[in-house]
Amino acid sequence: MNLYDECIIYIQNTTMLQNKIYHNYFFEIFKTFFTIILGLSLIALTVRAVNFLDLIVENGYSLTTYFKYSILNIFGIAPKFFPIAFLISIVIFIFKHENNREFVILWTTGVKKIVIVNLLLLSSVVAILLYLIFSVYLTPMALNKSRQMISQSQFNSFLPTIRQQQFNDSFKGLTFFVEEKVNNEVKNIFLHDNGNNLKNISSSDLDLNSTTIIAEKGIVESKSLFLINGEIISNKKSKKIEVIKFEQLNINLQDLSTTVIKKPKLQETSTIKLLNCFTKSGDPDLCKKETSKEIIPVLVRRLVLPAYMPVLCLICSFLLLKNQNLFFQKIPILIYSFIILIFIELIIKYTGTNNFLKLFYLLSPLILLGFTYPLLHYKFSKNTK
Numbered sequence: 001m002n003l004y005d006e007c008i009i010y011i012q013n014t015t016m017l018q019n020k021i022y023h024n025y026f027f028e029i030f031k032t033f034f035t036i037i038l039g040l041s042l043i044a045l046t047v048r049a050v051n052f053l054d055l056i057v058e059n060g061y062s063l064t065t066y067f068k069y070s071i072l073n074i075f076g077i078a079p080k081f082f083p084i085a086f087l088i089s090i091v092i093f094i095f096k097h098e099n100n101r102e103f104v105i106l107w108t109t110g111v112k113k114i115v116i117v118n119l120l121l122l123s124s125v126v127a128i129l130l131y132l133i134f135s136v137y138l139t140p141m142a143l144n145k146s147r148q149m150i151s152q153s154q155f156n157s158f159l160p161t162i163r164q165q166q167f168n169d170s171f172k173g174l175t176f177f178v179e180e181k182v183n184n185e186v187k188n189i190f191l192h193d194n195g196n197n198l199k200n201i202s203s204s205d206l207d208l209n210s211t212t213i214i215a216e217k218g219i220v221e222s223k224s225l226f227l228i229n230g231e232i233i234s235n236k237k238s239k240k241i242e243v244i245k246f247e248q249l250n251i252n253l254q255d256l257s258t259t260v261i262k263k264p265k266l267q268e269t270s271t272i273k274l275l276n277c278f279t280k281s282g283d284p285d286l287c288k289k290e291t292s293k294e295i296i297p298v299l300v301r302r303l304v305l306p307a308y309m310p311v312l313c314l315i316c317s318f319l320l321l322k323n324q325n326l327f328f329q330k331i332p333i334l335i336y337s338f339i340i341l342i343f344i345e346l347i348i349k350y351t352g353t354n355n356f357l358k359l360f361y362l363l364s365p366l367i368l369l370g371f372t373y374p375l376l377h378y379k380f381s382k383n384t385k
Helices: 003-052 063-072 074-099 102-108 113-152 271-278 289-303 305-320 330-346 355-384
Strands: 168-171 174-182 185-193 208-221 224-236 241-252
Touching (some): 003 074, 063 113, 074 330, 113 271, 113 305, 289 355
Antiparallel strands (some): 185 208, 208 224, 224 241
């Protein structure tokens, strides 16, 4: 084997080794990225799941509905952590390999720093694609499904919604109050119905305006209420008041409807429907003038926000520089990154009301990329010299 062949084999082996290193780097970044996403999402879901307990306590839904609703909401939580998770994963990756002197080995073998920057940029493109899959498709679909599940499910029991010495209006048109509650027995009950929920307890439902029921005792079983010793006060539309006393009264609560919002919110609406609001094919009920200001920030969050991840990537790439002035030290670079994160979260809600901020938000990623990448090239070349 001559010298030429040996050189070719050496170059091929070196290239294969470098490619393997790059693949390992790539998977290492996303291993950290997914770990952070999962950890932060589970913490946020745990906190939010506590608020979702109102579905059981105030609205009487079953545990099954509660758990399904909570799990589906993780699709709405996870994308919110993508930018910060990606930033942290890049910072950890750079600090780890700098501390282990692995980058020094690469530099001494002739690998240019801009190659690592390009690898980080490639990882940011993959992160953008993952974000878009969630924000454009998975998140609105999962949240819409959770909303449909709530609207189609009926409350499981009236009993959990009763809290002693507290007025409760968890059901449409019905307000109730109990002075004392022991297991399923209640005392001194007050019910006020102005939504015609308590049917067939008045002499005429057609002339009925509102109904008030007062009772000494009662027993709650699932979706029925058995009252003892009380009176029914019916307020007629003709301004007449009808009072009926009773010893026993059984009320069927089967038809009660909870006050939980059942119409999908903008975050739960598909991206195509939101985009159609800017064409003639949009839904008139959805695409009102007053809601268009709210639709734009939602679309900007779904489609434009991920464009800032390559910017974060390039800013963190300045950590690869050595012996630079104060503006390119580790702490200032991290501060720049977090300023970008704060900027993209604070400004986004004003993109629907301020045209200048909207244009500024849309153009900023392109401007920052066009400025930062050439600056990195210049700093790396100067640093090498």
